[in-house]
Amino acid sequence: xxxxxxxxxxxxxQTTVSRALNGYPEVNETTRKRVLDAAARYHxxxxxxxxxxxxxRAMSIGHVIPASNQPQMVNMIFADFIAGAGEVYARHxxxxxxxxxxxxxxxxxxxxxxxxxxxxxxxxxxPTCDDPRIALLSQLEIPFLVHGRSSRVRSDYSWLxxxxxxxxxxxxxxxxxxxxxxxxxxxxxEQLDFALRRRAGYLKxxxxxxxxxxxxxxxxxxMSEPYGHVTASELLDLPDPPTAFLASSVVPALxxxxxxxxxxxxxxxxxxxxxxxxxxxxxxxxxxxxxxxxMRSSIRAAxxxxxxxxxxxxxxxxxxxxxxxxxxxxxxxxxxxxxPG
Amino acid sequence: xxxxxxxxxxxxxQTTVSRALNGYPEVNETTRKRVLDAAARYHxxxxxxxxxxxxxRAMSIGHVIPASNQPQMVNMIFADFIAGAGEVYARHxxxxxxxxxxxxxxxxxxxxxxxxxxxxxxxxxxPTCDDPRIALLSQLEIPFLVHGRSSRVRSDYSWLxxxxxxxxxxxxxxxxxxxxxxxxxxxxxEQLDFALRRRAGYLKxxxxxxxxxxxxxxxxxxMSEPYGHVTASELLDLPDPPTAFLASSVVPALxxxxxxxxxxxxxxxxxxxxxxxxxxxxxxxxxxxxxxxxMRSSIRAAxxxxxxxxxxxxxxxxxxxxxxxxxxxxxxxxxxxxxPG
DNA sequence: TGTTGCGCCCAAAGCGCTTTGGATGCCGTC
DNA sequence: GACGGCATCCAAAGCGCTTTGGGCGCAACA
Numbered sequence: 001x002x003x004x005x006x007x008x009x010x011x012x013x014q015t016t017v018s019r020a021l022n023g024y025p026e027v028n029e030t031t032r033k034r035v036l037d038a039a040a041r042y043h044x045x046x047x048x049x050x051x052x053x054x055x056x057r058a059m060s061i062g063h064v065i066p067a068s069n070q071p072q073m074v075n076m077i078f079a080d081f082i083a084g085a086g087e088v089y090a091r092h093x094x095x096x097x098x099x100x101x102x103x104x105x106x107x108x109x110x111x112x113x114x115x116x117x118x119x120x121x122x123x124x125x126x127p128t129c130d131d132p133r134i135a136l137l138s139q140l141e142i143p144f145l146v147h148g149r150s151s152r153v154r155s156d157y158s159w160l161x162x163x164x165x166x167x168x169x170x171x172x173x174x175x176x177x178x179x180x181x182x183x184x185x186x187x188x189x190e191q192l193d194f195a196l197r198r199r200a201g202y203l204k205x206x207x208x209x210x211x212x213x214x215x216x217x218x219x220x221x222x223m224s225e226p227y228g229h230v231t232a233s234e235l236l237d238l239p240d241p242p243t244a245f246l247a248s249s250v251v252p253a254l255x256x257x258x259x260x261x262x263x264x265x266x267x268x269x270x271x272x273x274x275x276x277x278x279x280x281x282x283x284x285x286x287x288x289x290x291x292x293x294x295m296r297s298s299i300r301a302a303x304x305x306x307x308x309x310x311x312x313x314x315x316x317x318x319x320x321x322x323x324x325x326x327x328x329x330x331x332x333x334x335x336x337x338x339x340p341g
Numbered sequence: 342x343x344x345x346x347x348x349x350x351x352x353x354x355q356t357t358v359s360r361a362l363n364g365y366p367e368v369n370e371t372t373r374k375r376v377l378d379a380a381a382r383y384h385x386x387x388x389x390x391x392x393x394x395x396x397x398r399a400m401s402i403g404h405v406i407p408a409s410n411q412p413q414m415v416n417m418i419f420a421d422f423i424a425g426a427g428e429v430y431a432r433h434x435x436x437x438x439x440x441x442x443x444x445x446x447x448x449x450x451x452x453x454x455x456x457x458x459x460x461x462x463x464x465x466x467x468p469t470c471d472d473p474r475i476a477l478l479s480q481l482e483i484p485f486l487v488h489g490r491s492s493r494v495r496s497d498y499s500w501l502x503x504x505x506x507x508x509x510x511x512x513x514x515x516x517x518x519x520x521x522x523x524x525x526x527x528x529x530x531e532q533l534d535f536a537l538r539r540r541a542g543y544l545k546x547x548x549x550x551x552x553x554x555x556x557x558x559x560x561x562x563x564m565s566e567p568y569g570h571v572t573a574s575e576l577l578d579l580p581d582p583p584t585a586f587l588a589s590s591v592v593p594a595l596x597x598x599x600x601x602x603x604x605x606x607x608x609x610x611x612x613x614x615x616x617x618x619x620x621x622x623x624x625x626x627x628x629x630x631x632x633x634x635x636m637r638s639s640i641r642a643a644x645x646x647x648x649x650x651x652x653x654x655x656x657x658x659x660x661x662x663x664x665x666x667x668x669x670x671x672x673x674x675x676x677x678x679x680x681p682g
Numbered sequence: 683t684g685t686t687g688c689g690c691c692c693a694a695a696g697c698g699c700t701t702t703g704g705a706t707g708c709c710g711t712c
Numbered sequence: 713g714a715c716g717g718c719a720t721c722c723a724a725a726g727c728g729c730t731t732t733g734g735g736c737g738c739a740a741c742a
Contacts, residue, residue, distance in 0.1 A: 002698055013722045018700060028720060045456035049393040050698035053727045058390065060438065067428045076623045079420045086441025087408050095459065097401065098437045100427025115386035117728095118436065225595065226628045251623060254566065254595060261602050282417045282592060287567045343728055354692045359730060369690060391728035394697045458698095 001042045010038055021046070060095040061085075061310060062119035064109050067100040075223075076251060077278050077299045078125070081147070084303025085123065092311050094120075107136055114142045121314045123147065123306060127193050143317055145310040147302060148193055158313060160306050160324040164194045167295040167328035168201035168246065171274040174293075174330070175244045176209045179339035180272060184217040184235050184242040186228055186252050195220060195248065198276075202246060223248055228255025236263055236271070243339045247275035250283050253292055257335070272336040276328070290333035297328040342385045351379055362387070401436040402426075402651060403460035405450050408441040416564075417592060418619050418640045419466070422488070425644025426464065433652050435461075448477055455483045462655045464488065464647060468534050484658055486651040488643060489534055499654060501647050501665045505535045506542035508636040508669035509587065512615040513546035515634075515671070516585045520680035521613060525558040525576050525583040527569055527593050536561065536589065539617075543587060564589050569596025577604055577612070584680045588616035591624050594633055598676070613677040617669070631674035638669040 007017045012035070020027045020035035027035075038044070052058050063082065082096065089096050097119055101109040110133060113119055121143040124133055130152040137144045138155060146159040168185075175183050185202050188195040199218065206213050216238070219231045228247060235242055236259055247253040253275035260271045267273060277285045277294035285292050309322055348358045353376070361368045361376035368376075379385070393399050404423065423437065430437050438460055442450040451474060454460055462484040465474055471493040478485045479496060487500040509526075516524050526543050529536040540559065547554050557579070560572045569588060576583055577600055588594040594616035601612045608614060618626045618635035626633050650663055 003700095004698075014699080015701080015723080016721055019721090022700085026720065031720080043452065043456055045453060045458075046700095047394075047698050048457040048459040049390040049399065050727090051700075052390040053388075053394055053729085054698080054700040056727075065424070065427065067424055067431070076417070076420070079417065082439065083406070083408055083441065086406065086439060090408070090441050090443075096439045096441070098423065098427060098439060100424060100431050100437070102431075111384065112386060115384055116389040117386075118389040222623070224623045224625060226625060226632075230628070258599070258602075261599075282563070282565045284565060284567060287571070291567075344730095345728075355729080356693080356731080357691055360691090363730085367690065372690080387730095388728050391697090392730075394699085395728080395730040397697075 001044045002047065003044075006035075006038060006042065006044050009042070010035060058118055058120050059093055060097050060119050061089060061307070061314075062113045062122045063096060063098045063125065064106065064113065064122070065098060065100050065125070066103045066106050075126075076249070076280055076283070080278070080280055080300045081125075081303040081306075083281075084298075084300035084305075085307040086303075088304050088307035088311065094307075094311065107132060110136055111140065114140045121145070121310050123310055128191050129193050129196055131193075143310065143313040145306055145313065147306050149197075150193055151196065156321050158309065158321045158323060160302060160309060160326070162194075162297045162302070162326045162328055164197040164328075165201035165204070167276065167297075168198040169205045170201075170330060171246055171295050172202045172205035173208075175246070175272060175274060175336070176205065176211070178244075178272065178336060180242075180244040181211055181339070182214070182217065182240065182242040183211075183244045183246060184232075185219065186231050186245055186247045186256060187218065187220045188223050188248045190220045198248060217242055223252050225251050225255040225258075228252025229259050230255070232256040232259035233262075236260065236265075242271075244272040244274070244336075247273060250275055250277055250280065250285055250292065250294075253335075254283075257292075268335045268337045270340055272339075274336060277331070285331075285333065290331050291335060293333040293336040294331050295328040296331050297326055302326070342383045343388065344385075347376075347379060347383065347385050350383070351376060399459055399461050400434055401438050401460050402430060402648070402655075403454045403463045404437060404439045404466065405447060405454065405463070406439060406441050406466070407444045407447050416467075417590070417621055417624070421619070421621055421641045422466075422644040422647075424622075425639075425641035425646075426648040427644075429645050429648035429652070435652065448473060451477055452481065455481045462486070462651050464651055469532050470534050470537055472534070484651065484654040486647055486654060486663075488647050491534055492537065497662050499650065499662045499664060501643060501650060501667070503535075503638045503643070503667045503669055505538040505669075506545070508617065508638075509539040509542035510546045511542075511671060512587055512636050513543045514549075516587070516613060516615060516677070517546060517550050517552070519585075519613065519677060521583075521585040522552055522680070523555070523558065523581065523583040524552075524585045524587060525573075526560065527572050527586055527588045527597060528559065528561045529564050529589040531561045539589060558583055564593050566592050566596040566599075569593030570600050571596070573597040573600035574603075577601065577606075583612075585613040585615070585677075588614060591616055591618055591621065591626055591633065591635075594676075595624075609676050609678045611681055613680075615677060618672070626672075626674065631672050632676060634674040634677040635672050636669040637672050638667055643667070 003014050007014045017035050020032040086096055099109055124146040127146055127148045127150040131150040134153050134157050149159050149161045190196050203213055221227050245256050253273055256273055257267050260267050265271050274293045277296040278299040285294055344355050348355045358376050361373040427437055440450050465487040468487055468489045468491040472491040475494050475498050490500050490502045531537050544554055562568050586597050594614055597614055598608050601608050606612050615634045618637040619640040626635055
């Protein structure tokens with residue numbers, strides 16, 4: 001059933017039917033009712049592409065995901081992020097289109113998706129420290145928003161980020177306040193901007209307390225459970241082991257806890273952990289009370305807000321760029337305590 | 342840059358340019374070369390919606406995800422599944438469009454996405470035992486493929502599934518072979534078809550060995566780490582605790598292990614675990630050697646194969662329905678051993 | 683020389699919608 | 713009674729592409 005057929009059934013012109021359906025004022029209310037009834041009865045739905053062609057809008061938003069064999073990008077937070085974003089898209093009538101591409105095709109994919117007009121805007125995930133996507137998208141003149149920031153990109157662009165430096169600075173300071181001096185950092189991959197900022201925050205807190213950083217305590221890799229376990233095992237077996245761990249996510253924190261308990265140590269007494277908690281739905285940090293002391297910021301909420309900001313930029317394309325910096329919340333769990341000895 | 346402008350620049354008709362770009366034979370090879378060069382130079386890319394309108398194909402595939410507050414659906418396996426599917430889509434020039442909808446709107450969303458012609462086919466996730474989506478999509482006459490099956494739906498439809506019953510039957514049998522008699526089942530939510538089949542396999546193995554099932558040992562809920570922990574804690578504190586656990590995923594298995602170790606017991610000696618391992622990228626079951634003894638089947642590979650099957654169905658819409666049942670692979674880890682005592 | 687056949691190219695229709703620019707009829711007003 | 717204004721509707725153009733149904737020129741054939 002298309003518009004023409006529906007119009008014929010109603011003995012109206014396509015114009016009138018279209019206007020009735022789209023809420024334009026120049027159509028009699030009784031006529032509008034007739035049209036709406038008929039549309040519902042025949043399950044009429046305006047053709048997506050025809051409408052897009054006519055209006056020039058795609059009513060969809062693109063996410064380009066590099067389908068690397070290294071799973072970092074399609075990562076654990078992705079599902080929750082798009083769940084949040086998707087909610088907002090749906091509310092505004094947008095669809096989410098995801099292009100999975102080989103890493104080496106990534107930039108070309110952004111080009112492609114923009115030039116063929118498949119989307120009205122693009123959401124950029126997991127920026128690196130010097131991310132080339134930002135310059136490309138600016139040049140393509142398509143609205144976009146970055147979830148995160150790119151430290152070495154000086155141009156103007158819209159982003160939403162958590163204050164990762166501040167979060168890790170506070171976490172480190174908290175541990176120092178508890179008397180810890182040897183604090184390990186189990187970080188994500190440091191070509192990613194957020195990881196770099198987290199390390200910067202960690203280092204700043206150490207410096208402020210005149211604690212010399214020890215490079216053996218600073219680890220970086222993809223955030224998996226075994227990574228946390230292997231790393232913590234190594235470090236705990238050092239002659240001078242850390243008394244506290246800072247983990248970039250709940251996932252490696254689970255591995256760290258396991259290494260601690262394997263050695264007959266007690267988390268929160270012998271060894272402390274603070275982790276960053278993205279509130280991943282199936283890896284909750286405890287059911288009622290939090291297990292891990294954590295810096296917490298909901299990735300799902302970030303997805304929602306990113307979607308709102310991007311949709312707003314699409315609606316008003318020449319508005320000034322928008323930035324939003326969220327502070328992570330400190331939550332006291334059972335994984336921290338005074339430094340032993 | 343659109344087709345008309347490109348054609349003008351080349352002093353050719355739109356027809357010829359279109360044909361040159363789309364590889365039709367009736368155009369001189371030197372002309373084709375000119376066209377391709379110009380297209381590359383000007384970054385010409387055929388407009389997605391216009392092409393769709395003209396061809397009647399959307400070149401995209403829909404996934405409808407209920408954005409429930411219960412995170413079951415947007416779950417941990419989702420990211421890996423779509424990573425696999427996305428690879429194949431990309432290779433065939435398809436995009437993936439994801440509609441996030443409120444649970445109560447789910448069926449309507451399938452209708453909508455089909456009727457407005459936004460997608461050429463639909464991939465159905467996480468079917469329940471009696472899933473209404475299958476009848477709806479059949480009636481809408483849009484190609485679709487179910488990842489999983491719906492036990493109580495008798496009509497003909499295409500699906501790809503892991504032999505969940507068989508996997509859990511074998512796992513249970515393996516534990517029984519090791520002398521275990523009290524085996525707990527830490528299952529997913531049993532309105533979902535895969536969970537029901539897993540329980541059926543578990544029960545069959547028990548029955549075949551004349552072991553009476555004990556309903557206290559059969560648990561079902563969303564598969565999270567705390568769920569595994571809480572459940573195992575309860576069961577291990579019973580006067581007559583299980584000596585082995587069967588877990589529906591690595592995630593609750595992590596919680597079960599934690600409960601075991603908290604009690605000073607040793608996994609694989611005092612208590613055994615077999616879990617289903619979907620090979621989630623950031624929750625690998627060990628790095629080199631597997632930690633958990635497991636029934637293994639890659640969710641990412643399933644995503645790839647589902648995409649292939651669906652694309653094939655789209656290409657040949659009146660082919661007969663296709664079904665594919667995968668056997669999970671048994672992998673020996675360090676989490677199983679002879680029943681104690 | 684006239685006729686085919688073929689290689690190459692083009693004009694125009696059509697996909698299903700939105701939107702511009704009227705047309706029509708009816709009312710009240712001077 | 714002519715006229716402007718308003719409410720309601722319509723015809724047709726246009727979005728950018730694909731595809732149908734030729735047209736034109738040249739070589740080969742009779």
